[in-house]
Amino acid sequence: MYKPAARTITFLSFLLFITGSSFSAVESPFEVGTWANFCQGAVSHTFDDNTAGQTGTAQPMFDAKGFHMTLFTVTGSMNPNWAKMKTAFAKGHEIASHSVTHAQTMPDAECPTSQATIRQQVPGEPCITIAYPNCNVPNPQNELKRCYIAGRICNGQIEKKTPSDFYRIGAIMGGSAGTNSASGFNSKANEAASSGGWLVWCHHGVGNDGHGYSNTATDALQGNIDFLDQNRNKIWTETFGNVARYIKERDAVSLTVKSSDNQSITVSVTDNLPDSIYNYPLTFRRPLPDGWTKAVVTQNATPVEDTIVTVNGKQYVMFQAVPDSGDVLLSSGATSAGKRYGNNSAGTPVRIALSGNVLTIAGIPASSGPVAVCLFNLNGAMLAEYQLSGKTPQNRFPLDDITASACIVRITAGGISYSQRIVTGSSD
Ligand SMILES: [Zn+2]
Structure with missing residues (x-):
């Protein structure tokens, strides 16, 4: 019914961390603003x-x-x-x-x-x-x-x-x-x-x-x-x-894409400066992904200041993020509004529920094909990833290795993503 997928360990960002104090690495096509x-x-x-x-x-x-x-x-x-x-x-x-x-x-x-x-x-x-x-x-x-x-x-x-x-x-x-x-x-x-x-x-x-x-x-x-x-x-x-x-954050920051699909991109934004002082948001941008008409940006599951700007005729999503304050999730408008699956807006509402350690996902039509389920902690770090490949995604599976008290569940099926926060140990 499900199988754990391979975890991605970002050795690269670790190596960047230990190699130098002023090394800046912002993964293309993201850019950091010279100024806010x-x-x-x-x-x-x-x-x-x-x-x-x-x-x-x-x-x-x-x-x-x-x-x-x-x-x-x-x-x-x-x-x-x-x-x-x-x-x-x-x-x-x-x-x-x-x-x-x-x-x-x-x-x-x-x-x-x-x-x-x-x-x-x-x-x-x-x-x-x-x-x-x-x-x-x-x-x-x-x-x-x-x-x-x-x-x-x-x-x-x-x-x-x-x-x-x-x-x-x-x-x-x-x-x-x-x-x-x-x-x-x-x-x-x-x-x-x-x-x-x-x-x-x-x-x-x-x-x-x-x-x-x-x-x-x-x-x-x-x-x-x-x-x-x-x-x-x-x-x-x-x-x-x-x-x-x-200036010091901009010159020290690393931005790494951790995961992406056609409706969302998760990036880590880190530096090696003391967080007690260096807590000011940097401004980043990247071209608005193909097919997106808008974007919703969160850091550590909290909305951040973001906007769509047009530079030389090209649309960008511009957003603010504080280094070392949790992963940044960029989502297409479809993600935030797309609480329904199906071929049109009348599709079935999705429902994610947790009882004990069993997660139940309802409302995804079988025609959506395979269902990807990702669990993130509230800092945006991925805890587990499952691929539901059964013909009938009725979607009950135990969260055997999840110890967080709350996490974000993101399901992706049929080209649409939906995220919801759940609290473990609750009955619903
Ligand atoms: Zn003076």
Whole structure:
């Protein structure tokens, strides 16, 4: 009635894992975006020195568009307003370090101290990036490199798509000591897009907040935020920390196709970076498979952001996935809607039921031919595969080797797939 099929062990991905720290392997025809949503360039607006206008004037502009800013915070002076930092963090903004004392050149020892203070004052914020006071990089850099994944200087340059030194990320000065007009901000954003790079702005005071150094004009900032909102398909706006995460994940990620049929594709998305920090979604795409009119994408059985895009006249399914967060399942529209088998929409409804350790599948007409049954755990890993080759797929079989408490059953017959979550040990 059934026979266990061969298991596929992905030795390849294991070998990739052990051979190098910066090896990227995304299996064709999948691609990973250089920037999120396959934008051409990235922009981060960062703000130093805890000034009142940053949360009072600038943040509402970012919030109105759903953009995120980075607040490089001095933890031991300059009166950080922790209540406002917590509110900003809750809206997705990054609270990061700008040293403890704002010394001319910060001591390396202030790296863990400022991080610990931010973690304590803003629960949930890991504080993984830093901007050096006066743009002077500490020396030595032992604590710096232990505590942070990236550090900002201010060299007036747009960064490359992969910085040559993550502890010297370039930035351009915004405000009265640098660029302070919407047209100036916007033309640099266009330059980042045309060069495929990462533009980081270093701001201080905002509006007339009394900071006294290089205040950024409110209307100039608003004009740039409006421009970035109108150019979301071209320019990606995110925090300094999230862009740094994205770059490192993008350069380390492996994407491997684990299984596919004409209605679904299962891929693993992994990297070798610490998951506690590198948890930001990457954007992938692949051509929409032949015969698919739409796609539904899940990771770890949870829907992810996905969309169909047309590039040079060709349709792609574009989706987001976090490395090491479970397999990604791409399904044709027929899979999600196709709860009926047969030659037309009036076909018999399919029913999958579990009683004890016996799985029963009803509603598949014999004319559908052989029935493939796959069981996945909730991380998308295949547990078992069966081929029902009998003439009458009445489909009762024991789940002898399934110990998971819940799994996804996918049945494929007659060119149609249907998936359903079941809980083992239940009576139905
Ligand atoms: Zn400063």
